[in-house]
Amino acid sequence: MNVNDKNYRAEVYDLVKNIPRGRVMTYGQIAIILGEGYTARTVGYVMHCSEDGVPWQRVINSQGKCSTSKLSIPIDLQQAMLEQEGVVFSDKGKCDLDRFQWWREGSERDDNEQVSLFEKN
């Protein structure tokens, strides 16, 4: 199972496709939900070349900011797309995760779940 495996990538995309308009998820959160084999870095790697109907703009970093990139995606674009869906950013380019982070139905919002990526490795 690696990042180039089709199913591995599909798991990430399927989850991202379920993020509602105007809500966001973080790389680390996705990694924790998908479980073994997934880390924030690998999720980020999978996202950088997401295809088709994946709402890639709804995945941001744990600080509530859009990640800068040296790739072909202008930093302002992601934020602009999110603002268009109703996500509010501060003048410093940060959004309030307490307000906009999405947690799947049924999953009780639990900050412990988000703790420490490397603690489990």
Place this chain on the structure above:
DNA sequence: AACTTGACGAGGG
């Protein structure tokens, strides 16, 4: 095979 570079994250100053 070593070293660097990321769409990352947590903890500390």
Place this chain on the structure above:
DNA sequence: CCCCTCGCCAAGT
């Protein structure tokens, strides 16, 4: 809030 360090892991050189 900013900056740094370290842990992580895959790619590119």
